[in-house]
Amino acid sequence: MAFEDIGIDLGTASVQVCQSGRGIILEEPSVVAVNTRTDAVLAVGDEAYKMIGRTPSYIQAVHPLEDGVISNYEMTEKMIQYFLRKCCKNSVFKPRVVLCVPSGVTEVEARAAVDAAVSAGARKVYLIEEPVAAALGAGIDISIPNGVMVVDIGGGTTDIAVISLSGVVTKTSIKLAGQKMDQAVIRYIRQSRGILIGEKTAEEIKIKIGTVYMEDSDPDMEMEAKGRDLSLGLPRKFIISRRELMPVLQELAIQIVQSVQSVVERTPPELVGDIFVNGLMLTGGGAMINGLDRLITQRTNIKCTLAQDPIECVAKGTVKAFELLNVLQDGFFPVSTHNH
Numbered sequence: 001m002a003f004e005d006i007g008i009d010l011g012t013a014s015v016q017v018c019q020s021g022r023g024i025i026l027e028e029p030s031v032v033a034v035n036t037r038t039d040a041v042l043a044v045g046d047e048a049y050k051m052i053g054r055t056p057s058y059i060q061a062v063h064p065l066e067d068g069v070i071s072n073y074e075m076t077e078k079m080i081q082y083f084l085r086k087c088c089k090n091s092v093f094k095p096r097v098v099l100c101v102p103s104g105v106t107e108v109e110a111r112a113a114v115d116a117a118v119s120a121g122a123r124k125v126y127l128i129e130e131p132v133a134a135a136l137g138a139g140i141d142i143s144i145p146n147g148v149m150v151v152d153i154g155g156g157t158t159d160i161a162v163i164s165l166s167g168v169v170t171k172t173s174i175k176l177a178g179q180k181m182d183q184a185v186i187r188y189i190r191q192s193r194g195i196l197i198g199e200k201t202a203e204e205i206k207i208k209i210g211t212v213y214m215e216d217s218d219p220d221m222e223m224e225a226k227g228r229d230l231s232l233g234l235p236r237k238f239i240i241s242r243r244e245l246m247p248v249l250q251e252l253a254i255q256i257v258q259s260v261q262s263v264v265e266r267t268p269p270e271l272v273g274d275i276f277v278n279g280l281m282l283t284g285g286g287a288m289i290n291g292l293d294r295l296i297t298q299r300t301n302i303k304c305t306l307a308q309d310p311i312e313c314v315a316k317g318t319v320k321a322f323e324l325l326n327v328l329q330d331g332f333f334p335v336s337t338h339n340h
């Protein structure tokens, strides 16, 4: 039954659950708060996110998926179970689940994630590759012999893939995405102002005034933020402008552009021709950084489209994949067909 089909995007920054017929039913940060004295999990998702940077020493708010890999298996398992149970608590039937794990995870880790979903009550679990899910969620017909390029920029990883006939032809994955940009903002404010800011403040600065391409965006836009003065140890306010921050973020965006170029170089010429015509699709939250589409087009000659609701593409794509179970080859391996 369709309404028992659930797709989970297990992202580095956030977890989203999508249900066929209903759309996104859960979206929470992929954060777990643990008591390090007892190893007990205190909070998951939204609740745990509020604790970041505000915990006493024995409580730690951790991102169990870091840099697009499962850095803490136990926490990841707890997180999957928490979210799945939250979504299915009123459900009589056990759901079928399409799970999208970060592309850097090993087969062992992917299986572990599948097992966690099964132990949380899934009837059957399939894995899907992130760029394939992203393409489906962005509304691209991947089943035809026509090359499409998808660039999914999440929190931890950027996945770049050329897809044709429902399979991934060429791809790469780099550990450079939204969170690296936040870290660059933190570093820059420390170097230029001697002020230490937290990761949430850095993300806010990036989203509000960050850009990677100056033309036609207001360079004088600025914002005020707060942090701790490193020499005095006291709180201090500062002002930062879009113009000042631009080179810091652009340097990272250029590395993403170079990876796009390297994938194009490895792609068969017929498909490169298709990409030239079709352009590339940008998905993932990190793709929303101001000016990225223009920077890519300027440097590669490929036109870019930012998907609608880029953050939701992968989760929506996981549910769409249920319609294509028999068509999809690569990127949709029924690793687990556990029947319980």
Ligand SMILES: Nc1ncnc2c1ncn2[C@@H]1O[C@H](COP(=O)(O)OP(=O)(O)OP(=O)(O)O)[C@@H](O)[C@H]1O
Residues within 6 Å of the ligand: 009, 010, 011, 012, 013, 014, 015, 068, 102, 153, 154, 155, 156, 157, 158, 177, 178, 179, 203, 206, 207, 283, 284, 285, 286, 287, 288, 289, 290, 310, 311
């Ligand atoms: N408007 C915006 N401008 C720039 N960046 C944004 C914006 N909105 C969200 N982001 C960034 O998007 C990132 C999260 O994107 P997303 O939810 O797609 O990641 P994820 O799927 O959890 O990670 P991954 O795919 O790497 O596992 C964060 O780094 C966040 O700061």
Ligand SMILES: [Mg+2]
Residues within 6 Å of the ligand: 009, 011, 012, 130, 153, 154, 155, 284, 314
């Ligand atoms: Mg993602």
